[in-house]
Amino acid sequence: MNPVVSAVTDRIIERSRPTRAPYLALIERERETWIGRPRLGCANLAHAYAGTPEDRDAMKADAGMNIGIVTAYNDMLSAHAVYYRYPELMKVWAREVGATAQVAGGVPAMCDGVTQGYAGMELSLFSRDTIALSTAVALSHGTFEGAALLGICDKIVPGLLMGALRFGHLPMILIPGGPMPTGIPNKTKAAVRERYATGEASREELLDSEIAAYHGQGTCTFYGTANTNQMMMEVMGLHMPGAAFVNPGTKLRQQLTRAATQRLAAIGWRGQDYRPIGHCVDEKAIVNAAVGLLATGGSTNHLLHLPAIARAGGIVIDWDDIDRLSGAVPTIARVYPNGSADVNGFEAAGGMPYVIRELLGSGHLHRDIMTVAGDDLTPYGTRPTLDGDTLAWTPAGPSGDETILRHPADPFTPDGGVRIVTGNIGRACMKVSAVERDRWVVEAPARVFSDQLDVLAAFQAGELERDVVVVVRFQGPRANGMPELHKLTPALGVLQNRGYRVALVTDGRMSGASGKVPAAIHVSPEALGGGAIGLIRDGDLIRVDAETGTLEALVAPDEWATRDPADAPPAATGMGRELFGLFRGLADEAEKGASAVLAGAGL
Structure with missing residues (x-):
């Protein structure tokens, strides 16, 4: 072994x-x-x-x-x-x-x-x-x-x-x-999504593309x-x-x-x-x-x-x-x-x-x-x-295509492409296998949100046209059930394509199909209950570093220690979300699996 x-x-x-x-x-x-x-x-x-x-x-x-x-x-x-x-x-x-x-x-x-x-x-x-x-x-x-x-x-x-x-x-x-x-190539689908995010593709074109992919x-x-x-x-x-x-x-x-x-x-x-x-x-x-x-x-x-x-x-x-x-x-x-x-x-x-x-x-x-x-x-x-x-x-025979499958002695990369990053913001996961190596380290001012739709609105208004670490908090299991934030991927990808240094930091999840934008996700402890991600303010310099495993707000320690956590948004209702209040209340941290039933069972 x-x-x-x-x-x-x-x-x-x-x-x-x-x-x-x-x-x-x-x-x-x-x-x-x-x-x-x-x-x-x-x-x-x-x-x-x-x-x-x-x-x-x-x-x-x-x-x-x-x-x-x-x-x-x-x-x-x-x-x-x-x-x-x-x-x-x-x-x-x-x-x-x-x-x-x-x-x-x-x-x-x-x-x-x-x-x-x-x-x-x-x-x-x-x-x-x-x-x-x-x-x-x-x-x-x-x-x-x-x-x-x-x-x-x-x-x-x-x-x-x-x-x-x-x-x-x-x-x-x-x-x-x-x-x-197989439908249309995934890169073709992603390109149409990014064009739609910038207003260059119509809704009809986007729908036709998605149906050609999921067919x-x-x-x-x-x-x-x-x-x-x-x-x-x-x-x-x-x-x-x-x-x-x-x-x-x-x-x-x-x-x-x-x-x-x-x-x-x-x-x-x-x-x-x-x-x-x-x-x-x-x-x-x-x-x-x-x-x-x-x-x-x-x-x-x-x-x-x-x-x-x-x-x-x-x-x-x-x-x-x-x-x-x-x-x-x-x-x-x-x-x-x-x-x-x-x-x-x-x-x-x-x-x-x-x-x-x-x-x-x-x-x-x-x-x-x-x-x-x-x-x-x-x-x-x-x-x-x-x-x-x-x-x-x-x-099993040999690899039929070495652009897809390789021998362990000649791998695409010598490691598995997952990094755990830690620092004064908390502990988070990063998947870097789809991220270009020169994007593994991002140091930029924070723009803080508590709702992914507000991120998209800021993008459409041109407010994110710069080097930026987008912080989306109150997305953890106790706050709102830890939804995936994959809808942000096209917008953040557009910013990255325009040459900006961009990263996402969140106590929520990204899709299993998350890709080229560096993202420190599952930040724990989550914002609800006092996690340090709730201390970040607009303009704070944030360092997301998959090379050294660092997730830091570059804020003076004395100031960081005296900050009050941000106020949580009210619990959302509608779409049955209120029925899951018991689950949110019992859920434990991401590293343990973010499960209510296992926590409730004492497992």
Whole structure:
């Protein structure tokens, strides 16, 4: 193993001992005392079987596994629209191996692309906690010996895992749907957005461009949070190998879903190959997820999601771990916004089988983890293929395009492109893999805002035509649910294109597709409650420095110490935001995952 990866893993194992041991004891107790089908009362079972008369006799005989399907289907979210007929097909495939399947429940699946920049986005992060709760409700019936988790996008996969890990004695497999085919190039889309921001493109031209990019069923093709989720499920061994980026509607996609359904029937506790999700997701699997994130230039949202997923399994990972790993893990993939290729180009160049095989070979991934497919991660370095109707896996070949995928010995950069920056403003994350090196350090006067719409208004009024650090505060989980601020990217990109030194500092989030503008995000402590980002005033000289890991207001210490925090705006209402007041009140800091349900549970 790479010595840094090994040392960080040991650090996480040691730090997690007080929480991981009770978690493992919990899932062992749940297995022994589970109120499952043999122990449920007859009336309880009759209720459970009444909705599926075609499988009632098999369920009554209790001869095979009953698989609970937890689905995030809706047809407003392109990535999840493909799930429409999955349960119907999965029931057929379960019967082929003597098992049964039922839809245990649905979870909400909002599209950040729809709510981006609007009030609904303030529900986005806490939809993850809602999904975790919904997953727990779905699995609470006790009538399932395993579960298939149908989810892909930003908060859905983390939320499903957070809920699923509290039922860690059950075997579970995540089943993706795949990315939509390639539309217009992402750089073309970004250029039209910037032209629209400056008034050079009409709304009709912008809409036509966006529709040409987001044009069909499947995951959006840029490498944002949704596709980073799929990468992580592969390196953690929770998919069928190679399932992440196979397009919807193909025979290979269908056979991978069939294989996942039938694999679940083989890894239950009644058989000889019991693989509970609580043991699959261990400290080494969590480190693998972090390594994959860094090696492929994945979404910064996972600096929130990965700690939350880990906590649900009794594991503690922090930003220092990510920072240390980033210094040791080479970037071997270039996928938009970190390159020109989309995920379909990434898949064609070798995709996850190539990435996993190479990172195993270089000692950056832990091979010895329990996966849903085998006793270690080795199968995930192979590519799924069809021989007629028969699914098989073949060794991954060399990179098909070295502008997209490279060997770890000849990487795009020798590190993982994530920096943790600290200073008198607080502690924050920066993704620099898509930022030009000469933009890693910005020192400029601050312009302070408490609403992203005010930033856009100032841009339109020409008030930001200078070197500037745009500070957007009161965007943390306790203040307004920590919305993504991706709507600012075109405007800030325009300023940067005009030659100005520009950076963003915020206690909110940026999109998983954030790119070329340096941004110190997830600033913690957040402004609400007295975080130092609330002390910044217009005109303060701010230094954002990814080279040295510095985030400083260059203000005399005596003055800084005597400043009063800015007043928080009133809590917003409308669009259901008031219903999430409990979540905002309980949410903990970003580095712990910004979760209300985990904090409320004392995890």
